[in-house]
Amino acid sequence: MEARPIRILHVLTIMNRGGAETMVMNYYRNINRELVQFDFLLHRKETGAFDNEILSLGGKIYRMPSISPKNYFKYQKELEQFFDEHPEYQVVHSHLNALSSIIFRVAKKKGIKTRIAHSHLAVEPFVFLKVFKPNTDIKATIKDSTQSLIRRRVRHLATHYFACGEKAGDWLFGKSNRDKVEIINNAVNAKDFLYNPEIRKKVQNELGLEGRKIIGHVGRFNEQKNHFLLIDIFHSLLQKNPNCTLLLVGDGNLRSKIQNKVKQLGITKEVVFLGLREDIPELLQAFDLFLFPSLYEGLPVTLIEAQASGLKIVASDTITNEVDLTGLITFCGLTDPIDHWAEEVDKNLTYERKNMLNSIVQGQYDIVENARNLQEFYLKIY
Numbered sequence: 001m002e003a004r005p006i007r008i009l010h011v012l013t014i015m016n017r018g019g020a021e022t023m024v025m026n027y028y029r030n031i032n033r034e035l036v037q038f039d040f041l042l043h044r045k046e047t048g049a050f051d052n053e054i055l056s057l058g059g060k061i062y063r064m065p066s067i068s069p070k071n072y073f074k075y076q077k078e079l080e081q082f083f084d085e086h087p088e089y090q091v092v093h094s095h096l097n098a099l100s101s102i103i104f105r106v107a108k109k110k111g112i113k114t115r116i117a118h119s120h121l122a123v124e125p126f127v128f129l130k131v132f133k134p135n136t137d138i139k140a141t142i143k144d145s146t147q148s149l150i151r152r153r154v155r156h157l158a159t160h161y162f163a164c165g166e167k168a169g170d171w172l173f174g175k176s177n178r179d180k181v182e183i184i185n186n187a188v189n190a191k192d193f194l195y196n197p198e199i200r201k202k203v204q205n206e207l208g209l210e211g212r213k214i215i216g217h218v219g220r221f222n223e224q225k226n227h228f229l230l231i232d233i234f235h236s237l238l239q240k241n242p243n244c245t246l247l248l249v250g251d252g253n254l255r256s257k258i259q260n261k262v263k264q265l266g267i268t269k270e271v272v273f274l275g276l277r278e279d280i281p282e283l284l285q286a287f288d289l290f291l292f293p294s295l296y297e298g299l300p301v302t303l304i305e306a307q308a309s310g311l312k313i314v315a316s317d318t319i320t321n322e323v324d325l326t327g328l329i330t331f332c333g334l335t336d337p338i339d340h341w342a343e344e345v346d347k348n349l350t351y352e353r354k355n356m357l358n359s360i361v362q363g364q365y366d367i368v369e370n371a372r373n374l375q376e377f378y379l380k381i382y
Contacts, residue, residue: 165299221252
C-alpha cells in the first residue's frame with residue numbers, strides 16, 4: 001500500500017493567473033488532498049499569484065532557472081540533480097506544451113514511469129511569419145515558433161496524452177493519435193460565477209460605470225490575445241454606440257503598445273486598464289459582453305467562466321466550437337471586416353442575463369466531478 005497522499009509533480013513556468021495555471025488551481029482546490037497532493041516545479045524566481053495558496057493547501061514549490069538555448073545543458077544537469085534528490089516523484093504532469101519534451105527526456109532517463117504531457121494551446125500555422133508584421137511581440141513569436149518545431153518530440157517521450165480540447169490535442173500529439181488523448185476539461189466552480197444583479201450594480205458603481213455598456217476582456221497582453229484587433233473593434237463600436245466602455249484585465253509585454261494605440265485613437269476615456277485582478281468572478285458580473293479575438297487558443301478557461309456568469313461572447317472562429325456550452329458565443333473570422341465584428345458586438349449588448357449553472361454542469365465543465373475523475377486517474381496509475 002502506497003503512502004497517502006501520493007504526490008504529483010506539476011511542471012509550469014510561473015503560477016500567475018493564466019489559463020493553464022487557473023485550471024490547475026481549480027482542480028487542486030477540489031481534489032481530496034488527503035489522497036492526492038500537488039507539488040510544483042516552476043521556472044521563474046519571482047513569486048506567482050497562486051504561490052501562497054499552494055503552500056496553504058499543503059503543496060511544495062521548487063524553482064528552476066528558465067529554459068532557454070543559452071542554458072540548455074546547464075538546465076538539464078540541474079533537472080537531473082532535482083530528480084536525484086526527489087525520488088518520491090513517480091508522476092510528472094507537465095503543462096509546458098512542446099517544451100515538456102525537455103522535462104520528459106530527463107525524467108525518462110531517471111526512471112520516472114508516468115510522464116503526462118498536457119496540451120493547453122494550438123499554435124496557429126506559420127506563426128514564425130509574424131516576425132515580419134508590425135507590433136509583433138518578437139520574444140513570444142520566437143517561443144511559439146520553437147514550440148511548433150519541437151512538438152513532435154513530446155509524443156515519443158510522454159506516457160500519457162492530455163489536452164484541454166480536440167484542437168490542442170491535434171496540435172501537440174497529431175490527429176492520428178486522437179484515440180490516445182484524454183480530454184481534461186478546463187472546468188470551473190460554476191457557482192462562483194453565477195450572475196448576481198446586486199454584485200453587478202456594486203462593481204459598476206465602484207468603477208463609476210453605471211448606465212454604460214461594458215465590453216470586457218481578460219487575458220495577457222501578448223500576441224496570442226490579439227489586443228490590437230480588439231482595440232480596432234471597440235473603436236468601430238464607439239461610432240455606432242458611444243455609450244460603451246472597454247475594461248481590459250491583465251498585464252503583459254504588449255501593454256504599453258496597446259496603451260499607445262488607445263491614446264492615438266483618442267479613446268483613453270473609454271478604455272480602462274485594470275491590470276492583474278483577483279476578483280474575476282465579480283468583474284464578469286459587471287460586463288455586458290466578453291470580446292475575445294484571439295489568434296489561437298486551446299480551450300480557454302476564461303470563456304467557460306464568462307458563460308458560467310451568463311455573459312454573451314463574441315470570439316474568433318479559430319477557437320474550437322467545443323467551448324460553446326450555452327449558445328452564448330458568436331464566432332467571427334479574423335479576416336472579417338472590423339465593422340462586422342463591431343456590429344456583432346453591438347447586436348449582442350442587450351439581452352436577459354440567465355443562470356447558466358445547468359448548462360455548465362451538463363456540459364461537464366463544473367469542477368467537482370472533473371476533479372474526482374482526475375483524482376481517480378492519478379490513484380489508478382500510481
